[in-house]
Amino acid sequence: MEDIKQYIESGILELYILDTLNPEEKLEVESMAAKYPAIQKELDEISQAMELYAEQNAVEPSENLRETVLNQLIGTTQEPVSVPQKNISENKKVIPLQAAKQTYFYKYAFAASIALLLVSLAALFNMYNRLQESRQQLVTLQLQNQKFANQVNFQESQLNQYKQQSGGTALQKPVFVDSVTVKGKTNTPGLIAMQSELKQSKKRILALELQNKDHEKELNAFSDPDTRFIKLKGVKDSSSMLLAWNPEKKQLWINKKASTLPANDQQHQYQLWAIRKLKPISLGVFDVRKTDSIMEKMASIDKASAFAVTLEPRGGSEKPTMKQMMVMGFAHK
Amino acid sequence: MIKKRKISLSEEELITALQQHEKIAAEALYDMYSSSLFGVIIRIVQNNELAEDILQETFVKIWNSFPSYSSDKGRLFTWMVNIARNLSIDKIRSKDYKNQTKNHELEINVTSIDASRNTTYRPELLGVKDLLDKLRPEQKVILDLVYFKGYTHLEAADELSIPLGTIKTRLRMAIIQLRKYFN
Numbered sequence: 185m186e187d188i189k190q191y192i193e194s195g196i197l198e199l200y201i202l203d204t205l206n207p208e209e210k211l212e213v214e215s216m217a218a219k220y221p222a223i224q225k226e227l228d229e230i231s232q233a234m235e236l237y238a239e240q241n242a243v244e245p246s247e248n249l250r251e252t253v254l255n256q257l258i259g260t261t262q263e264p265v266s267v268p269q270k271n272i273s274e275n276k277k278v279i280p281l282q283a284a285k286q287t288y289f290y291k292y293a294f295a296a297s298i299a300l301l302l303v304s305l306a307a308l309f310n311m312y313n314r315l316q317e318s319r320q321q322l323v324t325l326q327l328q329n330q331k332f333a334n335q336v337n338f339q340e341s342q343l344n345q346y347k348q349q350s351g352g353t354a355l356q357k358p359v360f361v362d363s364v365t366v367k368g369k370t371n372t373p374g375l376i377a378m379q380s381e382l383k384q385s386k387k388r389i390l391a392l393e394l395q396n397k398d399h400e401k402e403l404n405a406f407s408d409p410d411t412r413f414i415k416l417k418g419v420k421d422s423s424s425m426l427l428a429w430n431p432e433k434k435q436l437w438i439n440k441k442a443s444t445l446p447a448n449d450q451q452h453q454y455q456l457w458a459i460r461k462l463k464p465i466s467l468g469v470f471d472v473r474k475t476d477s478i479m480e481k482m483a484s485i486d487k488a489s490a491f492a493v494t495l496e497p498r499g500g501s502e503k504p505t506m507k508q509m510m511v512m513g514f515a516h517k
Numbered sequence: 518m519i520k521k522r523k524i525s526l527s528e529e530e531l532i533t534a535l536q537q538h539e540k541i542a543a544e545a546l547y548d549m550y551s552s553s554l555f556g557v558i559i560r561i562v563q564n565n566e567l568a569e570d571i572l573q574e575t576f577v578k579i580w581n582s583f584p585s586y587s588s589d590k591g592r593l594f595t596w597m598v599n600i601a602r603n604l605s606i607d608k609i610r611s612k613d614y615k616n617q618t619k620n621h622e623l624e625i626n627v628t629s630i631d632a633s634r635n636t637t638y639r640p641e642l643l644g645v646k647d648l649l650d651k652l653r654p655e656q657k658v659i660l661d662l663v664y665f666k667g668y669t670h671l672e673a674a675d676e677l678s679i680p681l682g683t684i685k686t687r688l689r690m691a692i693i694q695l696r697k698y699f700n
Contacts, residue, residue: 193689194685195685195686195688195689196685198685198688198689198692199670199685199688201591201595202663202664202670202688203599203602203603204663204668204669204670204671214590227591228591228592229696230692230696231591231592231594231595232592232696232699233692233695233696233699234594234595234598234664234692234695235553235592235594235595235598236695236699237660237664237695238553238554238556238557238594238598238664239552239553241553241556241557241560241665242552242553242555242556243552243555243556243559244551244552244555245551245552245555245568245569245572246565246569249551249569249572249573250547250548250551252573253543253547253551253572253573253576253577254543254544254547256573256576256577257543257546257576257577257580258540258543
């Protein structure tokens with residue numbers, strides 16, 4: 185017993201636990217421990233203390249290491265002990281991947297900011313150009329303004345000359361007048377009269393041009409092979425009317441020159457109807473007067489079995505007044 | 518990242534599971550012992566990356582050579598920490614490592630190891646300071662030199678110019694203080 189106590193106190197058990205003994209010494213301790221429970225107990229206590237000491241000095245490895253290690257352990261279950269070296273090197277490949285991911289993120293972020301910068305620069309450049317353009321326009325407008333002012337001054341001086349020549353009476357002769365109105369600058373009645381006259385003639389010209397265009401359109405329509413002419417015959421008398429209808433282009437005119445409908449009064453108007461699937465559809469109202477133009481365009485329809493005209497109160501009705509049906513004609517060829 | 522629930526088994530359960538190479542054994546093994554083993558490894562090699570490599574190597578070796586472990590011989594942790602220490606010592610004594618760290622003389626003063634890694638101390642363990650108070654400096658130096666630096670008691674005696682008998686006694690005294698403290 186005394187020997188055992190001495191053996192324990194020699195410190196060899198601590199060295200055994202710390203694994204610094206040579207193989208023979210180790211075997212000796214192991215056989216002693218097997219023989220004497222007190223020695224085994226001492227060994228247990230020493231190793232327990234060292235384990236707790238290690239726990240107190242524990243350092244957490246990085247968190248991603250857990251998965252790496254576990255994958256390796258579970259993946260290498262059947263492999264021999266010599267394999268680890270290889271596995272370690274494989275693992276070394278795994279760890280940088282994490283770092284690579286981060287670099288990718290920064291790469292993308294960097295690329296994105298560059299792209300953003302380029303877009304901003306382009307937008308800035310565009311804005312600058314527009315600004316320049318606006319400035320130029322402003323200068324042009326100012327010049328024009330100046331020009332107008334000059335012109336007005338010139339006209340005024342001319343007017344004054346005329347006034348002096350004709351003793352201040354109204355002007356008859358045309359002067360160089362533009363349609364520009366200069367607020368409060370010209371109070372001369374002659375000039376105003378001239379300006380309004382000019383305006384009116386311009387309007388007339390415009391109206392004529394529009395009419396001309398309409399006529400052109402009509403001509404075009406009439407030379408279209410799809411345009412059909414339908415004669416509506418009088419229901420009560422021998423009056424008649426002619427329609428020009430282009431179902432493809434949904435165009436419809438009435439030819440008043442070729443119609444013998446009596447002129448309507450102020451309270452009534454003629455109304456044109458298309459009959460489609462036995463239902464009347466209004467295509468609009470029209471007047472017949474002595475001074476009428478030849479063609480009048482009406483609303484149109486692509487399909488119809490017949491057309492009819494009724495005399496309705498001015499403005500037209502929702503449903504045709506059958507008693508007042510004037511002319512009618514079928515659409516078939 | 519929030520720490521995952523750690524798996525913990527009793528030593529007996531763990532040993533059984535390890536013998537059967539169960540998946541849960543690997544998880545429990547890692548969760549229960551990775552930080553303790555890493556604490557030992559990193560103090561020996563003093564390089565985080567290298568220490569993590571060695572920790573992996575340690576677990577692989579534990580896993581694959583588990584049949585050679587016998588609970589009759591002693592605690593599981595003692596067996597494991599010795600694997601970790603031996604792998605670490607092998608590494609720092611290898612030609613590779615020595616070439617890498619030519620300029621880094623192995624520190625004798627073990628306290629500097631911890632000073633350089635003071636962020637790894639776990640402040641939640643309020644007892645540590647207490648323990649350090651109980652452990653006399655000359656005891657702690659020898660204990661850490663052997664346990665955390667991988668010195669043999671012979672090397673420690675040589676390094677500190679202290680007779681071998683004194684090394685042994687101080688080591689024993691230090692561990693007795695630990696045992697008292699943990700009880």
